[in-house]
Amino acid sequence: MRKGDYQGSRHASRVYDDVAVFATRGEGCEVTYRKHGQGTRSVADLAVVGLGYVGLPLAREAARAGLEVVGLDVSTAVVDALNGGRSHVDDVSDVDVSTMLDAGFRATTDGSELGQADKVVICVPTPLSEDDGPDLGPVRAAAGVVSRHLRRGMLVVLESTTYPGTTEEVLAPILEDSGLKAGVDFNLAFSPERTDPGNATFGVHNTPKVVGGYTAACTQRAAAFYGKFVETVVMARGTREAETAKLLENTYRHVNIALVNEMARFCHELDIDLWDVIGLAATKPFGYQAFYPGPGVGGHCIPIDPNYLSHSVQVKLGYPFRFVQLAQEINASMPNYVARRAQDILNSEAKAVNGATILLLGVTYKPNIADLRESPAVPLAKRLEELGAIVQFHDPYVTTWQVDGHPVGRVPDLDEALSAADLTILLQGHSAYDFASIAAAAKRVLDTRGVVPAASTVERL
Numbered sequence: 490m491r492k493g494d495y496q497g498s499r500h501a502s503r504v505y506d507d508v509a510v511f512a513t514r515g516e517g518c519e520v521t522y523r524k525h526g527q528g529t530r531s532v533a534d535l536a537v538v539g540l541g542y543v544g545l546p547l548a549r550e551a552a553r554a555g556l557e558v559v560g561l562d563v564s565t566a567v568v569d570a571l572n573g574g575r576s577h578v579d580d581v582s583d584v585d586v587s588t589m590l591d592a593g594f595r596a597t598t599d600g601s602e603l604g605q606a607d608k609v610v611i612c613v614p615t616p617l618s619e620d621d622g623p624d625l626g627p628v629r630a631a632a633g634v635v636s637r638h639l640r641r642g643m644l645v646v647l648e649s650t651t652y653p654g655t656t657e658e659v660l661a662p663i664l665e666d667s668g669l670k671a672g673v674d675f676n677l678a679f680s681p682e683r684t685d686p687g688n689a690t691f692g693v694h695n696t697p698k699v700v701g702g703y704t705a706a707c708t709q710r711a712a713a714f715y716g717k718f719v720e721t722v723v724m725a726r727g728t729r730e731a732e733t734a735k736l737l738e739n740t741y742r743h744v745n746i747a748l749v750n751e752m753a754r755f756c757h758e759l760d761i762d763l764w765d766v767i768g769l770a771a772t773k774p775f776g777y778q779a780f781y782p783g784p785g786v787g788g789h790c791i792p793i794d795p796n797y798l799s800h801s802v803q804v805k806l807g808y809p810f811r812f813v814q815l816a817q818e819i820n821a822s823m824p825n826y827v828a829r830r831a832q833d834i835l836n837s838e839a840k841a842v843n844g845a846t847i848l849l850l851g852v853t854y855k856p857n858i859a860d861l862r863e864s865p866a867v868p869l870a871k872r873l874e875e876l877g878a879i880v881q882f883h884d885p886y887v888t889t890w891q892v893d894g895h896p897v898g899r900v901p902d903l904d905e906a907l908s909a910a911d912l913t914i915l916l917q918g919h920s921a922y923d924f925a926s927i928a929a930a931a932k933r934v935l936d937t938r939g940v941v942p943a944a945s946t947v948e949r950l
């Protein structure tokens with residue numbers, strides 16, 4: 490049996506005590522037992538490294554469960570704001586931060602504080618490098634700090650999305666530079682983050698948590714830890730399965746979004762309402778999940794994570810992951826496609842894009858949050874400006890917005906701007922928008938989300 494092997498996944502829900510368990514790689518669970526709160530008391534139960542969209546909600550949930558939490562971040566601005574009771578993350582309010590501070594949470598830039606913690610969870614970014622490959626710089630840097638302060642008996646978990654093998658091939662050797670051995674002197678695991686910013690139904694506590702350990706014992710320890718504040722913990726065979734599960738989830742979304750984006754093009758040519766088609770298909774109670782077209786994909790998951798998987802396949806096996814390549818090509822072409830549709834609409838009114846005023850509504854990458862990362866609104870605005878359009882924007886969540894290093898004008902009065910613009914493009918269906926009023930006030934609307942009521946002046950993607 491290989492290390493960490495459970496011969497299939499098992500579900501665990503608040504079943505374990507929080508114990509330090511160690512086993513030699515490839516062998517069963519054995520050796521030490523140290524119940525939390527007994528023996529030498531650590532200053533913190535948990536240290537979260539990287540206090541962003543993933544790390545801060547995790548720290549909040551652990552603090553709510555009564556754990557003493559310290560947060561480490563390289564950004565002084567983030568640390569100072571949190572210690573001052575201010576949140577920079579959509580799903581965590583200032584009140585949440587104050588409650589966390591009252592419960593003993595504190596943020597720091599001092600890596601030596603890690604040495605005081607029982608468990609360390611790494612939630613730092615995993616961006617793309619210049620050549621669109623994985624950039625593990627922040628993971629390596631965070632691992633280096635953990636390594637310098639690693640103690641016998643610690644549990645270290647990586648949550649950052651990454652390619653299969655990272656925990657074993659990159660993280661473990663850096664941590665072992667400490668002189669301690671993974672799975673023997675400390676527990677090591679990977680647990681993919683599934684956070685969905687803006688999702689009011691599913692948060693850290695009720696989204697099943699996948700954990701895969703360096704050894705079977707590491708999996709158990711990590712499951713025990715997350716079981717304190719997550720309702721359902723699912724154990725993977727090992728770290729690679731847990732790493733790959735996350736990439737499968739995001740690649741699945743990427744590919745299915747690309748499928749409907751490609752369909753949006755030919756359905757338009759064939760005069761078929763794709764939103765109606767999707768609504769019809771979605772009445773099938775099995776075997777189908779609805780995905781919707783849009784102006785492109787954004788955020789730090791869908792446009793980036795599949796690259797980690799395709800890069801890994803290409804580098805390790807020497808052949809391409811063709812689904813990912815195709816999905817990337819289609820999704821990345823959507824902003825230009827939307828610009829072309831804008832051009833066609835204006836053309837039908839005997840107007841040119843050059844000199845036309847085009848109002849973009851909703852420039853964040855998903856509805857009802859302020860997150861602008863990788864938003865497809867940016868390449869669209871860039872393309873429209875290249876064509877000579879006067880681009881304006883409105884977004885209830887965004888006050889200033891830059892494209893290519895220069896600010897885009899935010900309209901002060903939405904109603905006035907709607908009636909003045911030659912074309913309004915709805916990019917994000919924020920629930921704060923009254924879509925019927927938009928349809929009534931605007932001269933022409935290009936609706937990329939299928940939410941604006943039908944009218945002779947409204948065209949869907």
Ligand SMILES: NC(=O)c1ccc[n+]([C@@H]2O[C@H](COP(=O)([O-])OP(=O)(O)OC[C@H]3O[C@@H](n4cnc5c(N)ncnc54)[C@H](O)[C@@H]3O)[C@@H](O)[C@H]2O)c1
Nearest residue numbers: 539540541542543562563564613615627630631649650682
């Ligand atoms: N945001 C999401 O919706 C989401 C969902 C699932 C998975 N993920 C993954 O989770 C990971 C974190 O993403 P995020 O959205 O929280 O990123 P983020 O940019 O919101 O936050 C990361 C934080 O880490 C800090 N940081 C960077 N390097 C550091 C270091 N060496 N030591 C300490 N702190 C450091 C940054 O200052 C920042 O505050 C990424 O791998 C991402 O792909 C994100």
